[in-house]
Amino acid sequence: MSKSEIEEIEIIISKFLKAGVLLSAFIIFIGFSMLVITGDSGYMGNTYPTNPTAILSGVVLFKPYAIILTGLLILIATPVFRVGVSIIVFVKEKDYLYVKITSLVFVILIISFVLGKVE
Structure with missing residues (x-):
């Protein structure tokens, strides 16, 4: 690969990283806003989703805590x-x-x- 091709790839990757962080922040903001407005995490008591499948199920049901966790998963x-x-x-x-x-x-x-470990 030439130096210019490598630089192009690096620019694309940096744009992707920036987009990932911004998307994550936006999703976390939406989830946090829903949490503040409704005053409810979407889960009863001390139960929360602990795996990606449970998180995505919560997102489908518009549960604020699951939306926040989705933003964090994207950030990771x-x-x-x-x-x-x-x-x-x-x-x-x-x-x-x-x-x-x-x-x-x-x-x-x-x-x-x-x-x-998931607790």
């Missing part, structure tokens, strides 16, 4: 996407040391999500 996923795209960029650059390092980081991130 945004830099993880960046790491994944970096692997592709390093492969195209034929920089295999960084492919290995970035792949290890990506695997660690995925494992941490899969094994993460």
Whole structure:
């Protein structure tokens, strides 16, 4: 890849990161606004969604807390996407040391999500 192609990819990635953060902030703002206006999280007592499926089910039902959590999930996923795209960029650059390092980081991130403790 030429330097200009790499710079184009970096610009696209930076725009994606910015869009991900802005989208996340907007969704969290909507959920928080609903929470303040209704005074209700959408869940009874101390029960809250603890996995992505339950969160998305709550979003479909317009539960404020689930909407806030969706914004947070997008915020978490945004830099993880960046790491994944970096692997592709390093492969195209034929920089295999960084492919290995970035792949290890990506695997660690995925494992941490899969094994993460939910209470």
